[in-house]
Amino acid sequence: xxxxxxxxxxxxxxxxxxxxxxxxxxxxxxxxxxxxxxxxxxxxxxxxxxxxxxxxxxxxxxxxxxxxxxxxxxxxxxxxxxxxxxxxxxxxxxxxxxxxxxxxxxxxxxxxxxxxxxxxxxxxxxxxxxxxxxxxxxxxxxxxxxxxxxxxxxxxxxxxxxxxxxxxxxxxxxxxxxxxxxxxxxxxxxxxxxxxxxxxxxxxxxxxxxxxxxxxxxxxxxxxxxxxxxxxxxxxxxxxxxxxxxxxxxxxxxxxxxxxxxxxxxxxxxxxxxxxxxxx
Numbered sequence: 001x002x003x004x005x006x007x008x009x010x011x012x013x014x015x016x017x018x019x020x021x022x023x024x025x026x027x028x029x030x031x032x033x034x035x036x037x038x039x040x041x042x043x044x045x046x047x048x049x050x051x052x053x054x055x056x057x058x059x060x061x062x063x064x065x066x067x068x069x070x071x072x073x074x075x076x077x078x079x080x081x082x083x084x085x086x087x088x089x090x091x092x093x094x095x096x097x098x099x100x101x102x103x104x105x106x107x108x109x110x111x112x113x114x115x116x117x118x119x120x121x122x123x124x125x126x127x128x129x130x131x132x133x134x135x136x137x138x139x140x141x142x143x144x145x146x147x148x149x150x151x152x153x154x155x156x157x158x159x160x161x162x163x164x165x166x167x168x169x170x171x172x173x174x175x176x177x178x179x180x181x182x183x184x185x186x187x188x189x190x191x192x193x194x195x196x197x198x199x200x201x202x203x204x205x206x207x208x209x210x211x212x213x214x215x216x217x218x219x220x221x222x223x224x225x226x227x228x229x230x231x232x233x234x235x236x237x238x239x240x241x242x243x244x245x246x247x248x249x250x251x252x253x254x255x256x257x258x259x260x261x262x263x264x265x266x267x268x269x270x271x272x273x274x275x276x277x278x279x280x
Contacts, residue, residue: 026169026187026197026221037153039235040192041242044200045127045160046228048088049243055233057093059155060122067094068120068149072101072136073128073161094122100142103132108140117145125158130165131173131186143190156192157231160200165189167198169221171214181214193234193273196222204228208248212261215250222276223250223262232265238279239271251276 039059043052060067069089071078080099082090089097098116107113117123123146125133137143150156156166164171168191174183189198197214199207202225211223226232227245241247248262253276255261265271270279 026167026189026195026218034151035236036150036192038150039155039233040150040166041155041157041231041233042163042166042193042198042224042226043157043159043231043243044163044202044226044228044245044247046201046204047244048159049229052231052242053088053092055242056122056124056155056157060094062093063095065094065121066096066098066116066119067092067122067124068098068100068116069124069126070100070133070158070162071126071128072103072133073126073130073165074132075128089124103136105136105140108137108142111141114142114145117142117149120149120154122155123149123157125156125162125165127158127160127162129175129178130161130170130189131175131183133161133165134170134173134186134189138188138190146190147192150192163200163226164198166192167196167224168194169197169214169218171197171199171211181210182217193224195220196224199223199225200228202227202248203245208262211248211250215252215261219252222273224248225250225262234273237273239265239273241265241267241269243267249276 041056069085078101080101082097100116102108167189170187170189171181172178173186174180199211202208204227208225211225215221215223225248230243230245232247233240233242247265249265250262272279
């Protein structure tokens, strides 16, 4: 092969690598070959209704299940004994409950740390500030183990910050304040729900317009804003509403000049995530 031909071949290979590794902001980093067998419960903060809690325990296996609580979004020094957890967590009827927490990415990359996830049937991500959780676990062995739980049939759930981390694009990820929707360097979530940006406390805190600039800048994303006391339940490509209120959805494909930038998914309705259509 001539030198010119060799350089041409290397250039083509480099372009291929760059194209195959590049991704749009918020595009999922995990693209399993088969659909996950598990469920997502994306709760908008505020009170947890009996309906949501019972569904979480049911999907997580109850007395036969193993719940792993991830309180890392909380501030300050976090205790990892069950007695330090909120009473509602201690009262969940799981056969086993483990607490998983570190702020060290080095620790999160060890098999010893993620051991509880190997038998987990349910994961709960706590509220707080979502960047604390993604800073600790994103692109580590622990993050891969989170996905494995979901892939094999476990339920992934979380409230407030624990809802936002489930999307692929992380909103309100700036340590400077949660009023910043798009924080440079902190816009990647775990991507359990691919190509989405998830907000919380949507109606209660008058946040419904906050998602609009995010979708305007990243129109491939589906925006999801969940109200307090409410959850979006996702399984096998279909979403439905649990709890007290409703969920706002932002789909740029529907936008026309002067049109509304979001619509509501009400309790009792179902939404197909692939076609982005409300199902009758």
